[in-house]
Amino acid sequence: MNTSPAHAASGSHAQTTDTAAAWDLVVGRTALADIADPALTQALQDTLNNKTKPLGSLGRLEDAALKIGQVLGSTAPVLEQPQMVVFAGDHGLTARGISAFPSDVTWQMVENFLAGGAAVSVLSRQNGIALTVVDCGVKRDFLAGLPAGSTRPGLQVRKAAGAELGTADSSVQPAMTTAQRDEALQHGMALVRDLPGNALLLGEMGIGNTSAASLLLARLAGLDIAVCTGAGTGLDAPAVQRKTEVLREVLALHAESRAPLDALAAFGGFEIATMVGVVLQAAHERRVIVVDGFIATSAVLVAHALQPLVLQRCLFAHRSGERGHEFMLQHLGVQALLDLGLRLGEGSGAALAWPLLQSACTILRDMASFASAGVSEKSDASVALG
Numbered sequence: 431m432n433t434s435p436a437h438a439a440s441g442s443h444a445q446t447t448d449t450a451a452a453w454d455l456v457v458g459r460t461a462l463a464d465i466a467d468p469a470l471t472q473a474l475q476d477t478l479n480n481k482t483k484p485l486g487s488l489g490r491l492e493d494a495a496l497k498i499g500q501v502l503g504s505t506a507p508v509l510e511q512p513q514m515v516v517f518a519g520d521h522g523l524t525a526r527g528i529s530a531f532p533s534d535v536t537w538q539m540v541e542n543f544l545a546g547g548a549a550v551s552v553l554s555r556q557n558g559i560a561l562t563v564v565d566c567g568v569k570r571d572f573l574a575g576l577p578a579g580s581t582r583p584g585l586q587v588r589k590a591a592g593a594e595l596g597t598a599d600s601s602v603q604p605a606m607t608t609a610q611r612d613e614a615l616q617h618g619m620a621l622v623r624d625l626p627g628n629a630l631l632l633g634e635m636g637i638g639n640t641s642a643a644s645l646l647l648a649r650l651a652g653l654d655i656a657v658c659t660g661a662g663t664g665l666d667a668p669a670v671q672r673k674t675e676v677l678r679e680v681l682a683l684h685a686e687s688r689a690p691l692d693a694l695a696a697f698g699g700f701e702i703a704t705m706v707g708v709v710l711q712a713a714h715e716r717r718v719i720v721v722d723g724f725i726a727t728s729a730v731l732v733a734h735a736l737q738p739l740v741l742q743r744c745l746f747a748h749r750s751g752e753r754g755h756e757f758m759l760q761h762l763g764v765q766a767l768l769d770l771g772l773r774l775g776e777g778s779g780a781a782l783a784w785p786l787l788q789s790a791c792t793i794l795r796d797m798a799s800f801a802s803a804g805v806s807e808k809s810d811a812s813v814a815l816g
């Protein structure tokens with residue numbers, strides 16, 4: 431069975447091509463299609479149940495197989511040309527001492543990604559995943575000194591106008607203007623349209639961005655900021671306490687910014703706004719979206735508030751060690767695949783989960799059924815025993 435639409439990358443998919451239409455999608459006037467197909471779901475479940483194994487014995491791998499099959503519209507799904515995209519941005523709120531590391535680490539790590547030495551670089555390489563880094567608003571000109579019009583392999587510069595200095599300090603003013611937010615959203619959407627393959631892995635880099643993610647969680651899930659705030663890159667307990675008080679102040683300053691896109695502009699960051707556009711577009715194109723940790727999930731939180739059906743296309747790679755991620759996953763009503771205590775970001779958890787997703791597809795496609803292998807099915811006695 432194969433009911434999947436062709437992807438934009440193959441050129442035959444009806445695309446959102448102009449700014450107005452892209453905006454329609456973002457604000458929800460063009461609703462995402464509901465891809466739940468009861469016949470396909472039943473076919474997928476039957477396929478899994480008939481494999482040579484006790485019912486459900488491959489656990490959450492079976493859930494992942496079912497999900498990928500639904501997204502790709504096939505009982506024999508093939509993941510093609512996986513794309514890891516790392517969205518980077520700087521945060522003005524770092525002026526308030528909310529991170530253990532200086533903002534310069536954002537651009538330094540971007541260079542590390544490009545040089546192939548970061549965790550996400552080596553894990554992507556190990557797993558045959560293409561890696562692109564997107565400068566959404568880093569305080570650095572990565573093309574400085576190069577002739578005009580130059581590019582760098584693996585790098586895309588998609589800064590909203592005025593994003594050269596990162597976001598504004600959200601304890602003083604909104605992190606970004608609505609025009610900047612909209613530009614970032616559209617950059618995300620445009621970027622997806624140009625990517626090959628049918629699977630996207632979302633990673634990010636931005637000193638200070640756990641604060642933005644915590645603020646979005648507190649506002650959109652209606653939780654107290656204390657349960658949404660964690661150590662980020664490694665604050666000690668008293669510093670987390672101070673960070674929490676700064677974030678409480680930021681929430682109070684933007685008490686009116688309650689709608690998802692208002693909250694996004696108030697709290698930032700550019701990398702999160704770009705990822706929101708990515709999630710909406712990738713969901714629209716029916717790509718498999720593999721979500722990394724706390725910050726990547728915060729972009730899904732915003733996209734979900736605009737278009738709840740985005741969740742049909744998302745797989746959550748891991749439960750981050752960052753306080754708040756558990757609540758974010760709970761709010762979305764989803765379960766993550768791995769729980770390794772990771773709290774790095776970059777897309778590292780998504781890259782680690784990737785082989786499991788490939789295995790989920792391999793099980794669907796290649797495992798023998800009871801009938802094909804001549805293996806006896808569960809006996810009546812075991813049914814009688816319960």
Ligand SMILES: O=C(O)c1ccc[n+]([C@@H]2O[C@H](COP(=O)([O-])O)[C@@H](O)[C@H]2O)c1
Binds near residue numbers: 531661752776
């Ligand atoms: O993804 C996560 O779960 C995660 C949890 C904690 C930290 N991070 C990474 O650490 C950076 C943000 O931490 P901080 O303390 O500067 O807000 C940013 O570059 C993230 O990629 C990422």
Ligand SMILES: Cc1cc2nc[nH]c2cc1C
Binds near residue numbers: 531634636663
């Ligand atoms: C070194 C370092 C690497 C990172 N990768 C993602 N966030 C990060 C934060 C720091 C500090």
